[in-house]
Amino acid sequence: MHPDLFLADLEAKPQALEALAAGLERGxxxxxxxxxxxxxxxxxxxxxxxxxxxxxxxxxxxxxxxYASAARPLPPSDDLLVVAISATGxxxxxxxxxxxxxxxxxxxxxxxxxxxxxxxxxxxxxxGQERGGVACRTFQHTLVQLMALEERLTGGGRDxxxxxxxxxxxxxxxxxxxxxxxxxxCELLDGPxxxxxxxxxxxxxxxxxxxxxxxxxxxxxxxACESGDWxxxxxxxxxxxxxxxxxFPGSAYDEQAMEWVRQRxxxxxxxxxxxxxxxxxxxxxxxLTETLVAELVAATWWNQ
Numbered sequence: 245m246h247p248d249l250f251l252a253d254l255e256a257k258p259q260a261l262e263a264l265a266a267g268l269e270r271g272x273x274x275x276x277x278x279x280x281x282x283x284x285x286x287x288x289x290x291x292x293x294x295x296x297x298x299x300x301x302x303x304x305x306x307x308x309x310x311y312a313s314a315a316r317p318l319p320p321s322d323d324l325l326v327v328a329i330s331a332t333g334x335x336x337x338x339x340x341x342x343x344x345x346x347x348x349x350x351x352x353x354x355x356x357x358x359x360x361x362x363x364x365x366x367x368x369x370x371x372g373q374e375r376g377g378v379a380c381r382t383f384q385h386t387l388v389q390l391m392a393l394e395e396r397l398t399g400g401g402r403d404x405x406x407x408x409x410x411x412x413x414x415x416x417x418x419x420x421x422x423x424x425x426x427x428x429x430c431e432l433l434d435g436p437x438x439x440x441x442x443x444x445x446x447x448x449x450x451x452x453x454x455x456x457x458x459x460x461x462x463x464x465x466x467x468a469c470e471s472g473d474w475x476x477x478x479x480x481x482x483x484x485x486x487x488x489x490x491x492f493p494g495s496a497y498d499e500q501a502m503e504w505v506r507q508r509x510x511x512x513x514x515x516x517x518x519x520x521x522x523x524x525x526x527x528x529x530x531x532l533t534e535t536l537v538a539e540l541v542a543a544t545w546w547n548q
Contacts, residue, residue, distance in 0.1 A: 247546040250376030250461060254539050255419060260381050261412035261532075264370050264388060265405040273367045273389065274349075274396040278325035281307040281397070282318050283390075285329035286337050288383040288456065289351075291449040293329055295531070296390035298446065303398045312338040320345050327393070331369065331382035333357020351389055353382045378460055380539055383453055384411075387532055402528070410523045411532035417522040418536050425519055429537065430544050432513055437485040438465030440478065441538065442512075444495035445470050447531050454490060454538030462545035471495030475504065482508040492534050493517050494527055 281300060283293035293309035300307035310317060312335065318324070326345045330338045333354040342348055342362050350363035353371050360366045367389055371381040388408055395404060418425075433439050439458050443451035451468035458466035469478045472495055479501070481487050487510040491498065494516075505512050515534045516524040523529040 245377035245461070247376070247461065247543060250378050250380070250546065251540075251543040253374050253376045253378070253380050254536065254543060256372065257381055257384065257536065258412040258416040258419070260370075260372050260385070261388075261408050261415065263372075264385060265408040265412070267370055268388075268392060268405045268408065272392050272396050274393045275365075276396045278397065279306060279323045280321070281305060281325045281327065281393075283307070283309040283327050283329060284312040284317070284338055284341055285309075286312050286335050288379040288453055289329035289331065289335070289338075289386060291452040291456075292383060292386040292390060293327075294452075295387070295447065295449040296394065299391075299394055300397065303394070305397055312341045314341075317341055317344050320347075325349065327351055328359055328363060329386060330357070330359050331371075331374075331379050331386070333359040335359070351386065353385070378457070380457075380535075383449075383535070384532055387449070391528075407526075407528055408532070410526065410529050414522045414524065414529050414533040415536055418533070418540070422540060426540055426544060429513060429519065430541050432511055433488050433490070433541060434545075435486040435488040435511070437481075437487065438467070439538075440481070440487065440489040441466065441468045441492070442471055442474055442478075442489055442501065443468070443492040445472070446527065447492055447494065447534075450492045450531065450534050451490075453535045457535070457538050457542040458545075461542040462548075464542075464545065471501060472497035474501045479504050482510045487511065489513070490515055490538060491517070492530065494530070 297307040297309040333352040349365045353369040369385040371385040441451035441454040455466040455468040458464040
């Protein structure tokens, strides 16, 4: 992994999204016909899969996201679509679990990978090479391609290429204006007890991926929490730590958390509130964009 190349990967996000939108205009890469879906993956892949499964369940699809490392995966069946997700295509746990299934679709960024060779079908992330060695564009593109699957299984209704182009514009806005917001954001989050990330269940992957970026690059302590659950599991930290957090707003329980934050003098940055960006009023754009804030902070700290 290399910090300078990681930053270059982040700076290429808008162009990569524009290319992905153009590809989606040419056609949806998924086939339909399944009543149940199982997503398998690790790390960032599992984060994206968890949100995708929750979105599908809300639309009436029986969908589950499981750690590929689970000892007893969901049994195979004729009506089950198994989607194995691995950006590199070489995740050991995801490769191992494929032995349980005969009919698998691989979602990967590497068409020549082991997972692509083991699957019946392959859907490519189309994220380009991540030379920094950190899953950043592939995480974003995984979310988009799983939205494409959602459209295929449910009939959709949203113009997905247009949404992806909005996300490209949002990323470009954050990147172009980073001199205005990034130094202050780095200062606010730079505490002795790590960084905490908070997001609603519908976008929990934003908190999980952001925390991972702090751990993976600059090797800072970081952890993620769901917004409503925060008042049950993380509120205690505000009493004893120099608590610093990123809040991705949108939960009905944001204010409940913020009451404790204000009472205890903790430091919380709201992305889409304190820090605004283009199209941030659209939850789907936020899902595809907001992790860029933590990624750029992580890249800055990693380069220090």
